[in-house]
Amino acid sequence: MKTLFPLTITKITWRAPLALAVLCLLSAVTAIAQDGTERVSALDTLIVWIPFILEGFGLNLLMSILAMAIATVAGVVLGFMQISPIAAIRLPAKLFTHLFRNSPWLVILFAIMLLVPFQITLPGGDKVLIPDWIKATIGFSLPVMANVAEILRGAVMSIPSGQWESAESLAFSRYQTLRYIILPQCIRRMLPPWMNWYALLTLMTPMAAILGVGDALGHTQAAMEAAGAKPEFLIPFYLFLMTIFFVFIYPISIYTRRLERRFAAGS
Amino acid sequence: MIAPFFERLNKTAGLNFSPFYDAYDWGRLLEGMWISVELIACIIAVSLVIGVVGAGAQTSKSRVIRFLIAAYIEIFRNTPPIVQLLFFYFGLGAITPQVDMGGWYEPIIGSFGWAVIAIGIFGGSYNVEIFRSGIEAVPSTTTEAAESLGFSNFKIFVYITLPLAFRFCLPALTNNIISLAKTASLAYVIAVPEITYTLSSIWSDNVNVPEMMILLFAYYIILVAMIAKGMHLLEKRLALPGYGQ
Numbered sequence: 001m002k003t004l005f006p007l008t009i010t011k012i013t014w015r016a017p018l019a020l021a022v023l024c025l026l027s028a029v030t031a032i033a034q035d036g037t038e039r040v041s042a043l044d045t046l047i048v049w050i051p052f053i054l055e056g057f058g059l060n061l062l063m064s065i066l067a068m069a070i071a072t073v074a075g076v077v078l079g080f081m082q083i084s085p086i087a088a089i090r091l092p093a094k095l096f097t098h099l100f101r102n103s104p105w106l107v108i109l110f111a112i113m114l115l116v117p118f119q120i121t122l123p124g125g126d127k128v129l130i131p132d133w134i135k136a137t138i139g140f141s142l143p144v145m146a147n148v149a150e151i152l153r154g155a156v157m158s159i160p161s162g163q164w165e166s167a168e169s170l171a172f173s174r175y176q177t178l179r180y181i182i183l184p185q186c187i188r189r190m191l192p193p194w195m196n197w198y199a200l201l202t203l204m205t206p207m208a209a210i211l212g213v214g215d216a217l218g219h220t221q222a223a224m225e226a227a228g229a230k231p232e233f234l235i236p237f238y239l240f241l242m243t244i245f246f247v248f249i250y251p252i253s254i255y256t257r258r259l260e261r262r263f264a265a266g267s
Numbered sequence: 268m269i270a271p272f273f274e275r276l277n278k279t280a281g282l283n284f285s286p287f288y289d290a291y292d293w294g295r296l297l298e299g300m301w302i303s304v305e306l307i308a309c310i311i312a313v314s315l316v317i318g319v320v321g322a323g324a325q326t327s328k329s330r331v332i333r334f335l336i337a338a339y340i341e342i343f344r345n346t347p348p349i350v351q352l353l354f355f356y357f358g359l360g361a362i363t364p365q366v367d368m369g370g371w372y373e374p375i376i377g378s379f380g381w382a383v384i385a386i387g388i389f390g391g392s393y394n395v396e397i398f399r400s401g402i403e404a405v406p407s408t409t410t411e412a413a414e415s416l417g418f419s420n421f422k423i424f425v426y427i428t429l430p431l432a433f434r435f436c437l438p439a440l441t442n443n444i445i446s447l448a449k450t451a452s453l454a455y456v457i458a459v460p461e462i463t464y465t466l467s468s469i470w471s472d473n474v475n476v477p478e479m480m481i482l483l484f485a486y487y488i489i490l491v492a493m494i495a496k497g498m499h500l501l502e503k504r505l506a507l508p509g510y511g512q
């Protein structure tokens with residue numbers, strides 16, 4: 001325990017995620033240990049099913065990366081639309097951002113899952129099935145898109161107006177100013193909040209399991225069901241699920257905090 | 268007046284807003300809204316208490332307490348809230364004692380209670396950090412002045428630091444409260460009959476998903492706007508001359 005004590009929130013090293021993951025596993029083991037005879041069976045069952053759960057976690061990662069890619073591209077477009085001088089572009093973009101920023105993830109997910117058809121007919125007449133996880137990915141990308149748009153707008157607003165004016169005096173067009181002068185300066189400011197949103201998005205992906213996508217949560221529940229649905233499985237299985245997310249997300253949030261501090265010190 | 272209009276809308280345009288002309292669905296909608304508001308209020312209350320207590324404990328001199336608070340924050344901020352909720356409801360719910368209700372047994376804490384606890388603890392992990400930054404913004408000269416007037420450490424925290432810190436962190440707190448109000452819809456997964464749950468049962472009965480989805484989006488947008496307005500008024504009301512704009 002000695003190595004744990006020097007850790008505080010201000011002093012975080014790479015040891016922290018390891019220590020906390022070990023803590024999680026330890027508490028899982030102690031939770032199982034309350035029933036002496038079940039100890040072996042519950043933990044053994046978990047170990048048997050770990051590859052299956054990790055396979056589901058792979059889908060979580062895939063969904064989060066795809067959703068983040070969609071959200072970033074769409075969010076940057078939406079963010080630039082929000083600062084457009086043309087009201088016909090600006091106002092719908094604002095409304096769109098407002099709608100998706102202020103609705104819960106679950107509601108947006110439901111809307112996409114239930115309102116988007118499960119198969120589409122291509123112009124050629126071919127029918128294409130849209131798998132549930134793709135629809136869920138789109139559902140997750142919408143709220144992040146709105147927030148990326150807001151981050152971009154905030155970053156553009158934080159660029160001193162002298163930058164705009166000097167670009168104008170050098171005869172840059174509006175597009176060129178945005179593309180070559182404003183955007184490169186925004187990226188630095190956008191990076192920490194963007195990473196925060198990636199972490200949050202990944203933490204929200206298990207919601208897809210509610211609608212039947214076989215992600216880490218769906219696979220965990222299926223594994224518990226298949227192993228006999230004993231109540232003593234619940235704590236170790238869910239703790240294991242939390243641990244794998246923690247091990248993936250925690251380094252990202254440490255790195256984000258470090259970046260935030262560095263940028264705060266730099267500016 | 269309203270009911271015939273929506274009935275006609277259903278017959279002519281095929282837009283079935285059943286709660287507006289069907290008394291049973293109307294009752295369900297009202298109850299869902301009420302439980303949702305209740306749930307959100309309880310969750311916010313729990314998270315605020317945790318935030319204040321946690322931020323107070325973080326100023327403690329004991330390393331163990333500081334480490335425990337830091338670990339709590341990191342664990343709850345870096346794991347999926349839905350899994351936390353399921354863990355609390357199914358995992359811990361299975362080992363909480365049951366009470367005899369005269370013939371059948373019911374757990375002491377129902378799904379509503381677990382939703383409040385789980386989402387409240389999740390939100391509290393953000394509030395601790397928010398309050399901590401507020402406390403750090405209180406000038407040390409103020410607390411020193413209080414100390415020289417003979418306030419004890421506890422009294423300084425309650426009467427001097429906290430009221431000031433609360434004002435400093437209100438903008439960040441507003442954001443977190445809004446995000447918590449939205450996260451409260453997660454209670455759907457453990458069958459708390461709040462708005463998302465009741466509307467989903469209405470759309471399963473009447474097959475009017477798009478219309479109910481519009482209602483659901485409208486509900487949340489109005490709710491968020493109301494919370495934002497309320498917090499903004501509070502911020503104005505509490506504003507101290509000489510701080511901020």
